Amino acid sequence: GENVEQHPSTLSVQEGDSAVIKCTYSDSASNYFPWYKQELGKGPQLIIDIRSNVGEKKDQRIAVTLNKTAKHFSLHITETQPEDSAVYFCAASRMNTGFQKLVFGTGTRLLVSP
């Protein structure tokens, strides 16, 4: 089945720096790649997603890139702020018995220091 690897597991940056989180997936049929942010005591919240027919997508300080050939995708956060501190999850969607399901990466704890 699909396997999603995520690195790094922990990332510490200074406020204003950029942060990059990388994921690789194993199933070449995966075609949808969302990123979720999970704050303490809350559920994961979608922050950006990308589909397999697009190589890059931006939304203000957040961008995601997808390399289908290499089967990896990355989240880029620029001008980080303390409120960006959270656990970030990547996910890949693949078909499963006629329906698609999300497989999540193992998460990256991002800490932004003032």
Next chain:
Amino acid sequence: DTAVSQTPKYLVTQMGNDKSIKCEQNLGHDTMYWYKQDSKKFLKIMFSYNNKELIINETVPNRFSPKSPDKAHLNLHINSLELGDSAVYFCASSQGTGGREPQHFGDGTRLSIL
């Protein structure tokens, strides 16, 4: 105006007991999910329902039984609770048969087995 709401938020109980978790969404979505997040933050799908019909059933013990009385509600009943069931359980919903549309998560039910 909560989109996906779960009750209870915390559940502390003894091994061997039976318990239920309830979920409701007011987004008009037709697909709902249960996920389990373990102590290492790993997020894994358990079940998915589309218009009250079970479409994804991962390798979950038979002690876990989901029920969807209508497409806005998805409940999870757990029999004979075991120590390993301690986790945070998240309900989510999306439009469509899942996997390629954004999933919206509730804030979770933290289940602790004594």
